[in-house]
Amino acid sequence: MSDLVIETTGLRKEFSSVRGEKRVAVSDLDLAVPAGGVHGFLGPNGSGKTTTIRMLLGLARPTRGTMRLFGQPVPEQLPHVIGRVGAVVESPKFSPNFSGRRNLQLLAGAIGAPSSVVDSAIETVKLGGREKDRYKGYSLGMKQRLAIAATLLKTPDLLILDEPTNGLDPSGIREIRETIRDLGESGVTVLLSSHILAEVQQVCTSATIIGNGRLLASGRVDDLLGAGTAYRVVVPDPAAAADVLARAELEVTPHEGTLHVEAERPEEITRALGEAGIWLTELTPLRADLESYFLRLTEGEQLGQGGQGGHDGHDNGAIA
Numbered sequence: 001m002s003d004l005v006i007e008t009t010g011l012r013k014e015f016s017s018v019r020g021e022k023r024v025a026v027s028d029l030d031l032a033v034p035a036g037g038v039h040g041f042l043g044p045n046g047s048g049k050t051t052t053i054r055m056l057l058g059l060a061r062p063t064r065g066t067m068r069l070f071g072q073p074v075p076e077q078l079p080h081v082i083g084r085v086g087a088v089v090e091s092p093k094f095s096p097n098f099s100g101r102r103n104l105q106l107l108a109g110a111i112g113a114p115s116s117v118v119d120s121a122i123e124t125v126k127l128g129g130r131e132k133d134r135y136k137g138y139s140l141g142m143k144q145r146l147a148i149a150a151t152l153l154k155t156p157d158l159l160i161l162d163e164p165t166n167g168l169d170p171s172g173i174r175e176i177r178e179t180i181r182d183l184g185e186s187g188v189t190v191l192l193s194s195h196i197l198a199e200v201q202q203v204c205t206s207a208t209i210i211g212n213g214r215l216l217a218s219g220r221v222d223d224l225l226g227a228g229t230a231y232r233v234v235v236p237d238p239a240a241a242a243d244v245l246a247r248a249e250l251e252v253t254p255h256e257g258t259l260h261v262e263a264e265r266p267e268e269i270t271r272a273l274g275e276a277g278i279w280l281t282e283l284t285p286l287r288a289d290l291e292s293y294f295l296r297l298t299e300g301e302q303l304g305q306g307g308q309g310g311h312d313g314h315d316n317g318a319i320a
């Protein structure tokens with residue numbers, strides 16, 4: 001029995017335009033989301049993330065392919081597993097004149113959940129202190145956190161969040177990120193869809209990257225990026241230092257008056273330079289990041305919007 005929480009095989013979705021043209025939104029996608037932790041589902045706008053999520057939740061019908069949630073085939077067995085799934089795909093409808101707490105109480109009552117889950121959901125999303133204020137006075141970030149709280153009322157094993165930070169300012173993004181990280185650490189499996197790679201990199205343990213509905217890469221984030229083994233080295237005489245480091249069999253690349261050096265451990269660099277009487281003024285690990293990885297994967301490709309009108313530019317860690 002597989003321990004995958006979400007599994008799709010050859011999943012495909014085609015849409016037809018009014019003029020009868022076929023648009024492939026999801027193309028033969030094999031998605032494998034392991035149990036526990038936060039799994040990033042990444043791709044530019046229009047790459048097929050929402051369509052995939054909608055198919056998993058029974059909101060859209062696949063053209064072909066198979067899907068499983070908790071090992072059960074869906075949509076066939078969806079009624080048996082949907083109780084274990086919480087999803088924020090669109091903004092839920094809350095009553096604007098009721099407080100966040102009252103809204104949650106009504107929802108909890110509707111699904112027969114005990115009122116104690118309302119308190120713990122409020123605590124998990126860090127709405128404490130503002131939960132008695134009216135919903136209409138909430139910031140966008142608070143509304144988004146209330147939406148996550150609503151999905152927590154049925155204590156789901158799988159939480160699906162589609163672009164939860166869309167439209168939020170940096171502090172809102174940071175708060176949601178902390179909530180998502182806490183949830184992943186609490187044992188819930190979180191599928192976090194986003195086009196902002198920098199945001200996802202900070203909370204995800206594993207990730208699937210798609211472009212034009214196709215799978216581009218999948219795996220643990222650390223494995224996707226490779227071990228962090230490059231360093232930026234600043235020394236008074238880069239040429240002399242490069243010579244010493246090369247003799248110590250380290251790979252060195254000059255870069256704008258500094259050196260980029262590949263090494264398993266920083267001591268390999270400091271020892272080689274120290275023994276040659278060269279004292280470095282700066283040594284900084286160069287973090288590989290998901291965004292550069294994505295751009296490398298998709299070099300020269302037209303991505304997003306089904307390949308029509310999309311581009312692979314980026315801005316503040318977002319891929320569009």
Ligand SMILES: Nc1ncnc2c1ncn2[C@@H]1O[C@H](COP(=O)(O)OP(=O)(O)OP(=O)(O)O)[C@@H](O)[C@H]1O
Pocket residue numbers: 015016023024025043044045046047048049050051052163195304305306
């Ligand atoms: N109901 C629909 N009818 C026709 N085309 C659709 C429909 N829903 C989605 N598409 C198209 O399918 C492609 C994938 O869209 P989708 O919304 O799944 O992407 P996404 O990765 O979630 O993007 P975003 O981040 O912008 O939500 C796009 O080209 C979109 O225009």
